[in-house]
Amino acid sequence: MLGVLGGMGPMATVDFMAKVIKSTPASCDQDHIEMVVCSATGVPDRTAAILAHGRDPLPAMLDGLRRLESSGARCIAIPCNTAHCWHGALQAKTSVPILHIVDAVADTLARRGMTGTTIGVLATDGTVHAEVYQTQLAARGHTCLVPDAKAQVSIMQAIRLVKAGRVSEAGAILRREAEALVDRGCALVAMACTEIPLALADVDAELRTRLLDPTEALARACVEACLAASKMPTTEAA
Protein backbone atom coordinates (compact mmCIF):
# COMPACT_ATOMS: atom_id res chain seq x y z
CA MET A 1 0.00 0.00 0.00
CA LEU A 2 1.38 3.39 -1.08
CA GLY A 3 0.96 6.23 1.41
CA VAL A 4 0.71 9.77 0.06
CA LEU A 5 1.37 12.71 2.36
CA GLY A 6 -0.46 15.26 0.24
CA GLY A 7 -2.58 18.39 0.17
CA MET A 8 0.47 20.61 -0.44
CA GLY A 9 -1.36 21.72 -2.59
CA PRO A 10 -4.45 19.54 -3.00
CA MET A 11 -4.64 19.66 -6.82
CA ALA A 12 -0.95 18.72 -7.03
CA THR A 13 -1.80 15.60 -5.01
CA VAL A 14 -4.58 14.77 -7.49
CA ASP A 15 -2.08 15.23 -10.35
CA PHE A 16 0.40 12.92 -8.59
CA MET A 17 -2.27 10.23 -8.04
CA ALA A 18 -3.29 10.43 -11.71
CA LYS A 19 0.36 9.96 -12.71
CA VAL A 20 0.69 6.90 -10.41
CA ILE A 21 -2.42 5.40 -12.02
CA LYS A 22 -1.26 6.15 -15.58
CA SER A 23 2.17 4.64 -14.83
CA THR A 24 0.66 1.37 -13.58
CA PRO A 25 0.16 -1.50 -16.04
CA ALA A 26 -3.50 -2.35 -15.37
CA SER A 27 -6.63 -3.53 -17.15
CA CYS A 28 -9.07 -3.45 -14.21
CA ASP A 29 -9.43 -1.79 -10.79
CA GLN A 30 -7.82 -4.69 -8.97
CA ASP A 31 -4.55 -4.37 -10.99
CA HIS A 32 -3.99 -0.87 -9.56
CA ILE A 33 -1.87 0.00 -6.53
CA GLU A 34 -3.76 0.51 -3.27
CA MET A 35 -3.17 3.98 -1.87
CA VAL A 36 -3.99 5.82 1.30
CA VAL A 37 -3.82 9.55 0.82
CA CYS A 38 -3.77 12.19 3.48
CA SER A 39 -4.66 15.53 1.84
CA ALA A 40 -3.29 17.57 4.73
CA THR A 41 -4.19 21.01 3.43
CA GLY A 42 -3.76 22.49 6.91
CA VAL A 43 0.03 22.01 6.89
CA PRO A 44 1.47 25.52 7.36
CA ASP A 45 3.12 27.15 4.34
CA ARG A 46 6.52 25.55 3.75
CA THR A 47 8.19 28.53 2.04
CA ALA A 48 7.08 30.88 4.85
CA ALA A 49 8.66 28.52 7.38
CA ILE A 50 11.98 28.37 5.49
CA LEU A 51 12.31 32.08 4.70
CA ALA A 52 10.30 34.09 7.19
CA HIS A 53 10.16 32.14 10.43
CA GLY A 54 6.56 31.13 9.67
CA ARG A 55 4.84 28.33 11.60
CA ASP A 56 6.75 25.06 11.61
CA PRO A 57 5.01 22.59 9.25
CA LEU A 58 6.76 19.53 10.74
CA PRO A 59 4.18 18.70 13.47
CA ALA A 60 1.29 18.68 10.97
CA MET A 61 3.34 16.59 8.52
CA LEU A 62 4.22 14.13 11.31
CA ASP A 63 0.52 13.88 12.14
CA GLY A 64 -0.19 12.94 8.49
CA LEU A 65 2.70 10.47 8.56
CA ARG A 66 1.21 8.75 11.63
CA ARG A 67 -2.16 8.40 9.86
CA LEU A 68 -0.48 6.84 6.83
CA GLU A 69 1.53 4.44 9.01
CA SER A 70 -1.54 3.36 10.98
CA SER A 71 -3.44 2.83 7.71
CA GLY A 72 -0.80 0.31 6.63
CA ALA A 73 1.38 2.31 4.19
CA ARG A 74 4.54 0.36 3.27
CA CYS A 75 6.12 3.11 1.15
CA ILE A 76 5.43 6.87 1.32
CA ALA A 77 5.60 9.74 -1.18
CA ILE A 78 5.24 13.48 -0.59
CA PRO A 79 4.05 15.28 -3.74
CA CYS A 80 5.42 18.68 -2.60
CA ASN A 81 8.98 19.64 -3.46
CA THR A 82 9.33 22.29 -0.74
CA ALA A 83 8.22 19.79 1.92
CA HIS A 84 11.34 17.76 1.04
CA CYS A 85 13.29 20.21 3.24
CA TRP A 86 11.85 18.10 6.08
CA HIS A 87 12.45 14.74 4.35
CA GLY A 88 15.27 13.81 6.74
CA ALA A 89 13.29 14.86 9.81
CA LEU A 90 10.28 12.83 8.67
CA GLN A 91 12.32 9.76 7.68
CA ALA A 92 13.99 9.82 11.12
CA LYS A 93 10.55 9.30 12.69
CA THR A 94 9.42 6.26 10.68
CA SER A 95 10.79 2.96 9.45
CA VAL A 96 8.54 3.18 6.37
CA PRO A 97 10.70 4.34 3.42
CA ILE A 98 9.86 7.85 2.17
CA LEU A 99 10.91 8.14 -1.48
CA HIS A 100 12.76 11.41 -2.23
CA ILE A 101 11.54 13.40 -5.24
CA VAL A 102 15.05 14.56 -6.24
CA ASP A 103 16.35 10.97 -6.16
CA ALA A 104 13.52 10.12 -8.56
CA VAL A 105 14.59 13.00 -10.84
CA ALA A 106 18.26 11.93 -10.74
CA ASP A 107 17.26 8.33 -11.52
CA THR A 108 15.22 9.57 -14.50
CA LEU A 109 18.25 11.48 -15.82
CA ALA A 110 20.45 8.39 -15.35
CA ARG A 111 17.94 6.22 -17.17
CA ARG A 112 18.04 8.67 -20.09
CA GLY A 113 21.82 8.38 -20.09
CA MET A 114 22.26 12.04 -19.19
CA THR A 115 25.42 12.97 -17.26
CA GLY A 116 26.73 16.40 -16.25
CA THR A 117 23.48 18.04 -17.36
CA THR A 118 22.59 21.69 -16.68
CA ILE A 119 19.11 21.69 -15.14
CA GLY A 120 16.98 24.80 -14.63
CA VAL A 121 14.98 24.85 -11.40
CA LEU A 122 11.48 26.36 -11.47
CA ALA A 123 10.45 26.16 -7.82
CA THR A 124 9.19 28.00 -4.76
CA ASP A 125 11.42 30.48 -2.95
CA GLY A 126 11.67 27.89 -0.18
CA THR A 127 12.90 25.07 -2.44
CA VAL A 128 15.42 27.36 -4.15
CA HIS A 129 16.70 28.87 -0.89
CA ALA A 130 17.00 25.49 0.87
CA GLU A 131 18.89 24.17 -2.21
CA VAL A 132 16.74 21.01 -2.29
CA TYR A 133 17.67 20.40 -5.95
CA GLN A 134 21.09 22.06 -6.13
CA THR A 135 22.75 19.91 -3.44
CA GLN A 136 21.32 16.57 -4.41
CA LEU A 137 21.73 16.95 -8.18
CA ALA A 138 25.33 18.20 -7.73
CA ALA A 139 26.04 14.98 -5.81
CA ARG A 140 24.86 13.08 -8.91
CA GLY A 141 27.07 15.15 -11.25
CA HIS A 142 24.59 17.70 -12.57
CA THR A 143 24.58 21.52 -12.35
CA CYS A 144 21.53 23.57 -11.42
CA LEU A 145 20.66 27.03 -12.69
CA VAL A 146 18.12 29.03 -10.71
CA PRO A 147 16.13 32.05 -11.98
CA ASP A 148 17.32 35.56 -11.15
CA ALA A 149 15.64 37.44 -8.28
CA LYS A 150 13.09 39.25 -10.48
CA ALA A 151 12.08 36.06 -12.29
CA GLN A 152 11.77 34.25 -8.96
CA VAL A 153 9.19 36.83 -7.80
CA SER A 154 7.09 36.06 -10.92
CA ILE A 155 7.42 32.30 -10.42
CA MET A 156 6.26 32.53 -6.80
CA GLN A 157 3.28 34.64 -7.93
CA ALA A 158 2.42 32.01 -10.58
CA ILE A 159 2.56 29.18 -8.01
CA ARG A 160 0.10 31.09 -5.79
CA LEU A 161 -2.20 31.60 -8.82
CA VAL A 162 -2.32 27.80 -9.34
CA LYS A 163 -3.20 27.26 -5.67
CA ALA A 164 -6.06 29.75 -6.15
CA GLY A 165 -7.29 27.86 -9.27
CA ARG A 166 -6.08 30.52 -11.76
CA VAL A 167 -4.13 28.02 -13.84
CA SER A 168 -4.02 29.69 -17.27
CA GLU A 169 -2.68 32.99 -15.90
CA ALA A 170 0.01 31.01 -14.10
CA GLY A 171 0.82 29.09 -17.28
CA ALA A 172 1.71 32.22 -19.25
CA ILE A 173 4.19 33.36 -16.58
CA LEU A 174 5.77 29.94 -16.13
CA ARG A 175 6.16 29.35 -19.88
CA ARG A 176 8.11 32.62 -20.16
CA GLU A 177 10.36 31.73 -17.20
CA ALA A 178 10.97 28.18 -18.44
CA GLU A 179 12.00 29.57 -21.85
CA ALA A 180 14.33 32.04 -20.14
CA LEU A 181 16.11 29.15 -18.40
CA VAL A 182 16.44 27.28 -21.71
CA ASP A 183 17.90 30.46 -23.27
CA ARG A 184 20.44 30.60 -20.44
CA GLY A 185 21.71 27.16 -21.47
CA CYS A 186 19.65 24.64 -19.49
CA ALA A 187 19.29 21.30 -21.29
CA LEU A 188 16.20 20.63 -19.19
CA VAL A 189 14.01 22.66 -16.83
CA ALA A 190 12.67 20.86 -13.76
CA MET A 191 9.08 21.81 -12.85
CA ALA A 192 10.25 21.59 -9.25
CA CYS A 193 7.06 22.71 -7.54
CA THR A 194 4.15 20.25 -7.87
CA GLU A 195 1.77 23.09 -8.84
CA ILE A 196 3.84 23.88 -11.97
CA PRO A 197 3.01 20.79 -14.12
CA LEU A 198 -0.69 21.69 -13.64
CA ALA A 199 -0.07 25.08 -15.27
CA LEU A 200 2.26 23.79 -18.01
CA ALA A 201 0.15 20.78 -19.05
CA ASP A 202 -0.66 22.28 -22.45
CA VAL A 203 2.65 23.83 -23.61
CA ASP A 204 3.72 23.37 -27.22
CA ALA A 205 5.72 20.32 -28.26
CA GLU A 206 9.04 22.20 -28.52
CA LEU A 207 9.06 23.46 -24.91
CA ARG A 208 7.56 20.13 -23.75
CA THR A 209 10.79 18.32 -24.76
CA ARG A 210 12.76 20.61 -22.45
CA LEU A 211 10.57 20.16 -19.37
CA LEU A 212 11.28 17.57 -16.70
CA ASP A 213 8.38 16.59 -14.44
CA PRO A 214 9.51 15.55 -10.93
CA THR A 215 5.89 14.64 -10.03
CA GLU A 216 5.90 12.07 -12.81
CA ALA A 217 9.38 10.85 -11.82
CA LEU A 218 8.19 10.34 -8.23
CA ALA A 219 5.02 8.59 -9.42
CA ARG A 220 7.06 6.15 -11.54
CA ALA A 221 9.46 5.48 -8.66
CA CYS A 222 6.45 4.69 -6.42
CA VAL A 223 4.93 2.31 -8.97
CA GLU A 224 8.28 0.49 -9.36
CA ALA A 225 8.74 0.24 -5.57
CA CYS A 226 5.19 -1.03 -5.00
CA LEU A 227 5.25 -3.54 -7.85
CA ALA A 228 8.67 -4.84 -6.68
CA ALA A 229 7.35 -5.18 -3.09
CA SER A 230 4.27 -7.06 -4.30
CA LYS A 231 6.53 -9.62 -6.01
CA MET A 232 8.76 -10.13 -2.95
CA PRO A 233 7.96 -12.86 -0.44
CA THR A 234 6.94 -11.15 2.83
CA THR A 235 6.25 -12.36 6.33
CA GLU A 236 3.54 -9.76 6.89
CA ALA A 237 0.64 -8.53 4.76
CA ALA A 238 1.77 -5.81 2.30
Place this chain on the structure above:
Amino acid sequence: MLGVLGGMGPMATVDFMAKVIKSTPASCDQDHIEMVVCSATGVPDRTAAILAHGRDPLPAMLDGLRRLESSGARCIAIPCNTAHCWHGALQAKTSVPILHIVDAVADTLARRGMTGTTIGVLATDGTVHAEVYQTQLAARGHTCLVPDAKAQVSIMQAIRLVKAGRVSEAGAILRREAEALVDRGCALVAMACTEIPLALADVDAELRTRLLDPTEALARACVEACLAASKMPTTEAA
Protein backbone atom coordinates in the same frame (compact mmCIF):
# COMPACT_ATOMS: atom_id res chain seq x y z
CA MET B 1 -12.08 16.02 7.52
CA LEU B 2 -13.72 14.35 4.52
CA GLY B 3 -13.18 10.61 4.17
CA VAL B 4 -13.23 9.11 0.68
CA LEU B 5 -13.77 5.39 0.26
CA GLY B 6 -12.31 5.22 -3.24
CA GLY B 7 -10.36 3.20 -5.75
CA MET B 8 -13.55 1.94 -7.46
CA GLY B 9 -12.02 2.80 -9.94
CA PRO B 10 -8.89 4.73 -8.98
CA MET B 11 -9.13 7.38 -11.73
CA ALA B 12 -12.77 8.02 -10.79
CA THR B 13 -11.55 8.79 -7.26
CA VAL B 14 -9.04 11.27 -8.68
CA ASP B 15 -11.86 12.89 -10.71
CA PHE B 16 -14.02 13.12 -7.57
CA MET B 17 -11.19 14.72 -5.56
CA ALA B 18 -10.58 17.27 -8.34
CA LYS B 19 -14.29 18.14 -8.29
CA VAL B 20 -14.23 18.61 -4.49
CA ILE B 21 -11.24 20.95 -4.86
CA LYS B 22 -12.82 22.92 -7.74
CA SER B 23 -16.09 23.28 -5.76
CA THR B 24 -14.29 24.73 -2.72
CA PRO B 25 -13.93 28.51 -2.43
CA ALA B 26 -10.18 28.80 -1.75
CA SER B 27 -7.24 31.04 -2.46
CA CYS B 28 -4.49 29.00 -0.77
CA ASP B 29 -3.83 25.40 0.34
CA GLN B 30 -5.10 26.06 3.87
CA ASP B 31 -8.58 27.12 2.60
CA HIS B 32 -9.14 23.63 1.14
CA ILE B 33 -10.94 20.77 2.84
CA GLU B 34 -8.74 18.17 4.52
CA MET B 35 -9.32 14.72 3.08
CA VAL B 36 -8.26 11.21 3.85
CA VAL B 37 -8.64 8.95 0.87
CA CYS B 38 -8.53 5.18 0.82
CA SER B 39 -7.97 4.08 -2.79
CA ALA B 40 -9.12 0.52 -2.10
CA THR B 41 -8.53 -0.90 -5.56
CA GLY B 42 -8.63 -4.42 -4.18
CA VAL B 43 -12.39 -4.26 -3.43
CA PRO B 44 -13.92 -7.11 -5.47
CA ASP B 45 -15.95 -6.17 -8.55
CA ARG B 46 -19.34 -4.80 -7.44
CA THR B 47 -21.31 -5.73 -10.56
CA ALA B 48 -20.01 -9.32 -10.43
CA ALA B 49 -21.19 -9.56 -6.82
CA ILE B 50 -24.68 -8.26 -7.66
CA LEU B 51 -25.27 -10.29 -10.81
CA ALA B 52 -23.11 -13.36 -10.76
CA HIS B 53 -22.52 -14.32 -7.15
CA GLY B 54 -18.99 -12.89 -7.36
CA ARG B 55 -16.92 -12.26 -4.21
CA ASP B 56 -18.67 -10.08 -1.63
CA PRO B 57 -17.10 -6.59 -1.69
CA LEU B 58 -18.51 -5.61 1.72
CA PRO B 59 -15.62 -6.88 3.94
CA ALA B 60 -13.03 -4.92 1.89
CA MET B 61 -15.23 -1.81 1.92
CA LEU B 62 -15.69 -2.14 5.70
CA ASP B 63 -11.91 -2.38 6.06
CA GLY B 64 -11.55 0.92 4.14
CA LEU B 65 -14.30 2.45 6.26
CA ARG B 66 -12.42 1.54 9.47
CA ARG B 67 -9.24 3.18 8.12
CA LEU B 68 -11.18 6.37 7.31
CA GLU B 69 -12.82 6.40 10.75
CA SER B 70 -9.51 5.89 12.55
CA SER B 71 -7.95 8.68 10.47
CA GLY B 72 -10.58 11.10 11.80
CA ALA B 73 -13.10 11.34 8.93
CA ARG B 74 -16.25 13.18 10.03
CA CYS B 75 -18.19 12.71 6.78
CA ILE B 76 -17.65 10.02 4.14
CA ALA B 77 -18.21 9.80 0.38
CA ILE B 78 -17.96 6.77 -1.93
CA PRO B 79 -17.22 7.82 -5.53
CA CYS B 80 -18.61 4.59 -7.02
CA ASN B 81 -22.29 4.36 -7.92
CA THR B 82 -22.46 0.55 -7.89
CA ALA B 83 -20.94 0.45 -4.38
CA HIS B 84 -24.06 2.35 -3.21
CA CYS B 85 -25.85 -1.03 -3.23
CA TRP B 86 -24.02 -1.52 0.08
CA HIS B 87 -24.65 2.03 1.36
CA GLY B 88 -27.14 0.84 3.98
CA ALA B 89 -24.90 -2.01 5.14
CA LEU B 90 -21.92 0.37 5.48
CA GLN B 91 -23.92 3.12 7.20
CA ALA B 92 -25.21 0.55 9.70
CA LYS B 93 -21.60 -0.04 10.81
CA THR B 94 -20.56 3.57 11.47
CA SER B 95 -21.89 6.69 13.14
CA VAL B 96 -20.01 8.85 10.60
CA PRO B 97 -22.53 10.03 7.98
CA ILE B 98 -21.99 8.51 4.52
CA LEU B 99 -23.44 10.87 1.91
CA HIS B 100 -25.52 9.07 -0.76
CA ILE B 101 -24.72 9.87 -4.39
CA VAL B 102 -28.38 9.60 -5.52
CA ASP B 103 -29.49 11.99 -2.76
CA ALA B 104 -26.91 14.44 -4.11
CA VAL B 105 -28.36 14.01 -7.63
CA ALA B 106 -31.94 14.53 -6.39
CA ASP B 107 -30.84 17.64 -4.46
CA THR B 108 -29.20 19.00 -7.62
CA LEU B 109 -32.45 18.49 -9.59
CA ALA B 110 -34.45 20.19 -6.81
CA ARG B 111 -32.06 23.14 -6.79
CA ARG B 112 -32.57 23.52 -10.54
CA GLY B 113 -36.35 23.56 -9.92
CA MET B 114 -36.84 20.31 -11.85
CA THR B 115 -39.79 18.14 -10.85
CA GLY B 116 -41.15 14.98 -12.48
CA THR B 117 -38.13 14.77 -14.76
CA THR B 118 -37.34 11.79 -16.99
CA ILE B 119 -33.73 10.82 -16.32
CA GLY B 120 -31.69 8.38 -18.41
CA VAL B 121 -29.36 6.13 -16.45
CA LEU B 122 -25.96 5.28 -17.97
CA ALA B 123 -24.53 2.87 -15.42
CA THR B 124 -23.02 -0.54 -14.76
CA ASP B 125 -25.16 -3.66 -15.05
CA GLY B 126 -25.00 -3.86 -11.25
CA THR B 127 -26.32 -0.34 -10.66
CA VAL B 128 -29.12 -0.81 -13.21
CA HIS B 129 -30.09 -4.27 -11.90
CA ALA B 130 -30.06 -3.19 -8.23
CA GLU B 131 -32.21 -0.14 -9.19
CA VAL B 132 -29.93 2.21 -7.23
CA TYR B 133 -31.21 5.22 -9.22
CA GLN B 134 -34.72 4.03 -10.16
CA THR B 135 -35.96 3.52 -6.58
CA GLN B 136 -34.49 6.61 -5.00
CA LEU B 137 -35.33 9.03 -7.84
CA ALA B 138 -38.90 7.67 -8.04
CA ALA B 139 -39.26 8.52 -4.33
CA ARG B 140 -38.34 12.10 -5.24
CA GLY B 141 -40.89 12.26 -8.09
CA HIS B 142 -38.70 11.51 -11.08
CA THR B 143 -38.84 8.71 -13.67
CA CYS B 144 -35.80 6.74 -14.83
CA LEU B 145 -35.24 5.28 -18.28
CA VAL B 146 -32.59 2.57 -18.63
CA PRO B 147 -30.89 1.47 -21.88
CA ASP B 148 -32.17 -1.64 -23.69
CA ALA B 149 -30.26 -4.91 -23.24
CA LYS B 150 -28.08 -4.49 -26.34
CA ALA B 151 -27.11 -0.90 -25.42
CA GLN B 152 -26.35 -2.02 -21.85
CA VAL B 153 -23.78 -4.52 -23.18
CA SER B 154 -22.00 -1.66 -25.02
CA ILE B 155 -22.09 0.59 -21.94
CA MET B 156 -20.55 -2.09 -19.73
CA GLN B 157 -17.83 -2.63 -22.34
CA ALA B 158 -17.13 1.14 -22.38
CA ILE B 159 -16.86 1.26 -18.58
CA ARG B 160 -14.26 -1.55 -18.68
CA LEU B 161 -12.34 0.38 -21.38
CA VAL B 162 -12.11 3.41 -19.03
CA LYS B 163 -10.80 1.21 -16.21
CA ALA B 164 -8.12 -0.04 -18.63
CA GLY B 165 -7.15 3.55 -19.57
CA ARG B 166 -8.74 3.41 -23.08
CA VAL B 167 -10.79 6.56 -22.49
CA SER B 168 -11.35 7.85 -26.03
CA GLU B 169 -12.68 4.50 -27.32
CA ALA B 170 -15.06 4.46 -24.37
CA GLY B 171 -16.14 8.05 -25.09
CA ALA B 172 -17.38 7.22 -28.60
CA ILE B 173 -19.60 4.41 -27.31
CA LEU B 174 -20.97 6.40 -24.37
CA ARG B 175 -21.73 9.47 -26.49
CA ARG B 176 -23.86 7.30 -28.80
CA GLU B 177 -25.71 5.69 -25.88
CA ALA B 178 -26.30 9.04 -24.14
CA GLU B 179 -27.75 10.46 -27.37
CA ALA B 180 -30.00 7.39 -27.70
CA LEU B 181 -31.45 8.07 -24.23
CA VAL B 182 -32.03 11.74 -25.14
CA ASP B 183 -33.80 10.58 -28.34
CA ARG B 184 -36.03 8.34 -26.21
CA GLY B 185 -37.23 11.41 -24.31
CA CYS B 186 -34.87 11.87 -21.38
CA ALA B 187 -34.55 15.49 -20.26
CA LEU B 188 -31.22 14.58 -18.69
CA VAL B 189 -28.88 11.60 -18.75
CA ALA B 190 -27.13 10.71 -15.49
CA MET B 191 -23.52 9.57 -15.94
CA ALA B 192 -24.28 7.09 -13.16
CA CYS B 193 -20.97 5.25 -13.12
CA THR B 194 -18.01 7.32 -11.91
CA GLU B 195 -15.89 6.14 -14.87
CA ILE B 196 -18.30 7.74 -17.37
CA PRO B 197 -17.57 11.46 -16.74
CA LEU B 198 -13.88 10.67 -17.46
CA ALA B 199 -14.84 9.45 -20.94
CA LEU B 200 -17.40 12.19 -21.65
CA ALA B 201 -15.28 15.13 -20.43
CA ASP B 202 -14.92 16.57 -23.94
CA VAL B 203 -18.40 16.16 -25.49
CA ASP B 204 -19.83 19.01 -27.54
CA ALA B 205 -21.80 21.79 -25.85
CA GLU B 206 -25.20 20.50 -27.01
CA LEU B 207 -24.88 17.05 -25.43
CA ARG B 208 -23.11 18.60 -22.42
CA THR B 209 -26.33 20.44 -21.45
CA ARG B 210 -28.17 17.09 -21.30
CA LEU B 211 -25.62 15.31 -19.08
CA LEU B 212 -25.94 15.18 -15.32
CA ASP B 213 -22.75 14.38 -13.37
CA PRO B 214 -23.43 12.51 -10.09
CA THR B 215 -19.70 12.67 -9.21
CA GLU B 216 -19.90 16.47 -9.28
CA ALA B 217 -23.20 16.45 -7.34
CA LEU B 218 -21.60 14.29 -4.63
CA ALA B 219 -18.50 16.52 -4.55
CA ARG B 220 -20.64 19.64 -4.04
CA ALA B 221 -22.68 17.93 -1.32
CA CYS B 222 -19.42 17.03 0.48
CA VAL B 223 -18.07 20.57 0.25
CA GLU B 224 -21.34 21.96 1.65
CA ALA B 225 -21.38 19.41 4.49
CA CYS B 226 -17.72 20.04 5.40
CA LEU B 227 -17.99 23.83 5.25
CA ALA B 228 -21.21 23.75 7.34
CA ALA B 229 -19.50 21.48 9.91
CA SER B 230 -16.49 23.80 10.11
CA LYS B 231 -18.81 26.69 11.02
CA MET B 232 -20.65 24.75 13.75
CA PRO B 233 -19.45 24.86 17.33
CA THR B 234 -18.18 21.37 18.21
CA THR B 235 -17.05 19.70 21.39
CA GLU B 236 -14.49 17.56 19.61
CA ALA B 237 -11.86 18.33 17.01
CA ALA B 238 -13.35 18.23 13.49
